[in-house]
Amino acid sequence: MSKHREKETADKVSGAPKQEIIDEPSGVSAVEKLAENAEKQAKKARKEEKALAKAEKKARKEAEKAAKEAKDGKDGKDKKSEKKAKKSKKAAAALAASAAAAAADADTRAADAAPLPKLFEPLTLRSVTFRNRIWLPPMDTYSVFAQDGKPTPFHYQHYVSRALGGFGLIICESTAVAPEGRISPNDVGLWEDGQVDAWRWIVDDIKKAGAVAGVQLNHGGRKASTGSFSLGYINQTVPAERGGWQPLGPSPIAFGKCVTPTEMTVEQIHAVVDQFRAAAQRALWAGFQVVEIHAAHGYLLSEFLDPLVNQRTDEYGGSFENRARLLVDVVDAVRDVWPAGLPLFVRVSATDWSVEKGSWDLKQTIALAAKLRNHGVDLVDVSTGGIVSGVSIPAAPNYQVPFSEAVHHQVDIPTTTVGLITEPRQAEDILEQDRATAVEIGRAALREPYWPLRAAAALGVDRNDAPYPPQYIRGAYGTKR
Structure with a gap:
């Protein structure tokens, strides 16, 4: 493996400072x-x-x-x-x-x-270089207690600490493109310009810590206006007097114990496309380097994809092409304002885990990924489930990796994988076997913000090549005191 060093440069697109990885030599x-x-x-x-x-x-x-x-x-x-x-x-x-x-x-x-472990090899997508392939996935924290969509000091500490902990990419949690697109009243958002400054200080310090700053844009659809740890109403619709609202969906089909959503009009569908476009523009103003469009886990865009949830008979329902139309329109709208030098991700659920005939499956996911690649998507973040309720999910270590592997190889597109990946050797094996381009460490990172540093020690990476902040290297794994 070539030796890498970092060089402080300015981003060619936004002018923001970034760390450039220099190979000496490569190949x-x-x-x-x-x-x-x-x-x-x-x-x-x-x-x-x-x-x-x-x-x-x-x-x-x-x-x-x-x-x-x-x-x-x-x-x-x-x-x-x-x-x-x-x-x-x-x-x-x-x-x-x-x-x-x-x-x-x-x-x-x-x-x-000596070659570095795959986990610690840099990756470049468009003009953005990630220092390693250990990424933090978006995980909802439901911590905007003012219900105004603005991130708080909690969010600063949550994200910047993991950037200091060595993650290569920080994808900030589900960020609503409209007030009614929040999963819960306590979600963050980018639906108005006043929220941009609340994000900027977080984004700036993620970058200063050496990580790339990303954001996941989302509309909750029929699963919007549900409860949180502070409000209660878990897996239920929050009533209006506690800050809730009437959710929207492709068809009037409820999710679990939630209220039946209002079927969206074509005009409302077009408005959602514009909302994603505007939110991506605000993400750029805030300094984010990656946008991920959330089309998984049963939120609005994945609801339109799944025939068990989308029973429309117009141009947004029925055939695969029609069901994929809204997502493709959103991707095109975001690409209109998202610079050519910055990467665009889409998160998908590769299966809804339903045994019903005609449900969403891997075959359709592969066809969708090929379509997204042709519309300027650089990476598919492959997850599963969350679209329909009452299904059995065989959760176990690496249970979602085969889906990432299939999309990665059959579509020839970078992918990342998630799901009970907790140990360094486990994560390294996934990359060595070329089952994904990067791995996302989710719940393990909630209890261990510095997981990448432990992984570096476990895999034999010299502390000078590990992503330690200069202030912390004297306490690196393996020091005698």
């Missing part, structure tokens, strides 16, 4: 050359060590001879022998120093030639 051939040179240096060091041992042995013999002559009273020869012994010892010491330096140089070259 498989360069790695092989470094390894070959390291082996030559090691052989040279071993040869010099042998010469050193021989010189030391000779010096000892001459010193012993000089001592014997001195004891016998041969003063003239004594001085001559002593001088010769000192000269031999000096030569031996110089040879020892040279051998030690050569050995140290060989060790350094060998370390430089």
Whole structure:
């Protein structure tokens, strides 16, 4: 693996500061050359060590001879022998120093030639370089207690601490494109210009900590206006007197215990497209470098995709092309305002886990991913479930990885995977086997904000190559005190 270093530059698109990864050198051939040179240096060091041992042995013999002559009273020869012994010892010491330096140089070259684990290889999409492939997925915190959509100091600490912890990308939680698009009344948003400044200080310090700042834009659809830990009404619709509202959906079909949504008119559908466009523009103003469109987990865009939820008979329902129309329109609208140099992601549920005939499945997901790639999407964030209620999900370590692998290879598009990925070796194996382009560490990161640093130690990454903040490196894993 090539050795990487970071260089502070300005983003060509927005002018924001960024860390650029410089390869010195790069490519498989360069790695092989470094390894070959390291082996030559090691052989040279071993040869010099042998010469050193021989010189030391000779010096000892001459010193012993000089001592014997001195004891016998041969003063003239004594001085001559002593001088010769000192000269031999000096030569031996110089040879020892040279051998030690050569050995140290060989060790350094060998370390430089050793490949980094896949988790810590940089990745570049468009003009954005991620320092590693350990990413924080969007996880709702339901912590806007003022219900105004503005992130708070809690959100600052939550996201910046994980940037300091070494994650390569921080994707901020589901951010509503409209007030009625919030999953709960306590969600963050980008539906008005006044919310931009509340995000900017968080985004700035994510970048200063070395991570890329991303945001997930979403509309909750029929699952909007549900409860939270502070409000109650878990998995239910929050009443109007507690800040709730009437949710919208593609068809009047309720999710679980939630109220039946109002079926959207075509005009309302068009308005949602405009809302995503405007929210993406505000995300750019706030300094985000990645936008992820949320088309998973049973929120509005995934509701339109799934025939069990979307039973419309107009141009937004029925055939696969019609059901995918809203998402494609949203992608095109976001790309209209999102700079060509910045990457665009889409999160999908690869299956709804239903056994009903005609439900959303991997085959349709693959067809959708190919369509999204042709409309300027750079990466598909592959998850599953959440679209229909009452299904059985076989949750287990890596249970969603096969879906990411299928999309990655059959569509030839970068993907990331999630779902009970908790251990460094587990995550590294996913990338080594080319089952995804990056991994997302979700719930494990809630209890361990510095997970990437532990992963680096577990996988043998030198602390100088691990994503430690300079202030923290003296406490790196493996230090003696």
